[in-house]
Amino acid sequence: MTIRELEQKANEIRQGIIDLVHISKVGHVGGALSSCDILTALYYEVMKVNAGKAEDPDRDRFVLSKGHCVEGHLNILADKGFIEKEELKSFCQFGTRLIAHPNRQIPGVEMNTGALGHGLSVACGMAKAAKIQNRDYRVFVVMGDGEQGEGSIWEAAMFAANYKLDNLYAILDRNRLQISGPTEDVMKLEPLKEKWEAFGFYVEEIDGNDMREILYAFYKLEKVKDRPKLILADTIKGKGVSFMENQTKWHHGGLNDELYETASKEIAERTRRLCYE
Numbered sequence: 001m002t003i004r005e006l007e008q009k010a011n012e013i014r015q016g017i018i019d020l021v022h023i024s025k026v027g028h029v030g031g032a033l034s035s036c037d038i039l040t041a042l043y044y045e046v047m048k049v050n051a052g053k054a055e056d057p058d059r060d061r062f063v064l065s066k067g068h069c070v071e072g073h074l075n076i077l078a079d080k081g082f083i084e085k086e087e088l089k090s091f092c093q094f095g096t097r098l099i100a101h102p103n104r105q106i107p108g109v110e111m112n113t114g115a116l117g118h119g120l121s122v123a124c125g126m127a128k129a130a131k132i133q134n135r136d137y138r139v140f141v142v143m144g145d146g147e148q149g150e151g152s153i154w155e156a157a158m159f160a161a162n163y164k165l166d167n168l169y170a171i172l173d174r175n176r177l178q179i180s181g182p183t184e185d186v187m188k189l190e191p192l193k194e195k196w197e198a199f200g201f202y203v204e205e206i207d208g209n210d211m212r213e214i215l216y217a218f219y220k221l222e223k224v225k226d227r228p229k230l231i232l233a234d235t236i237k238g239k240g241v242s243f244m245e246n247q248t249k250w251h252h253g254g255l256n257d258e259l260y261e262t263a264s265k266e267i268a269e270r271t272r273r274l275c276y277e
């Protein structure tokens with residue numbers, strides 16, 4: 001796909017996120033929107049995954065460590081044919097498998113996530129398994145910045161560097177907010193780039209809502225050997241819906257009809273603009 005087509009697709013997924021949060025009246029909408037461009041780039045350009053070969057041992061693996069932001073992931077899995085689009089309407093309804101977190105009942109989901117701080121550890125295991133089995137699949141894991149306060153992340157980081165897991169691609173959705181406020185007020189994280197480098201990672205720092213920068217970062221990372229890699233993606237929580245952007249309260253929330261209309265209009269306007277830019 002071209003950069004423009006990927007941007008259009010990301011906007012389509014954004015609308016899907018808004019739809020889910022409108023249907024269910026709940027959802028981790030802010031973080032789903034901040035990571036939307038990254039997930040779109042991964043699923044439509046970077047990763048080798050195919051709904052028809054969901055159990056292919058050589059498929060790339062994806063772990064959404066910040067599992068609460070599942071709305072974008074579910075929309076992508078539906079669009080890629082892992083699940084039926086119709087099923088999205090059951091999001092967070094009684095008896096559904098589309099609960100508020102990724103789980104292994106959903107085709108294409110590699111790990112139950114939601115308990116924060118665990119995704120990188122399991123992704124390390126997957127990457128190490130590929131090395132042991134001489135397979136060339138890669139493992140992609142999207143982490144939140146709120147979960148950087150979990151000690152298990154840093155244990156995993158040591159493991160990844162120790163075993164030279166160059167098939168591991170960590171992406172840190174650095175939207176600077178977590179459930180209870182700015183990350184730097186809750187638990188100081190900076191200097192994050194230097195910390196990850198000190199733990200042995202090759203780090204690319206980018207605008208994580210810019211499709212061109214995201215793709216170029218993955219292109220550069222592909223060439224780095226013998227070390228794990230991390231994209232420090234500077235993003236905006238709630239990206240694409242102006243009344244949600246950089247607002248802690250939109251970490252989690254539901255949309256009434258009026259707000260849904262406003263958000264949808266804004267996303268549609270962005271899609272129209274992209275046709276002419």
Ligand SMILES: [Mg+2]
Pocket residue numbers: 031144145146173174175176177178
């Ligand atoms: Mg965050």
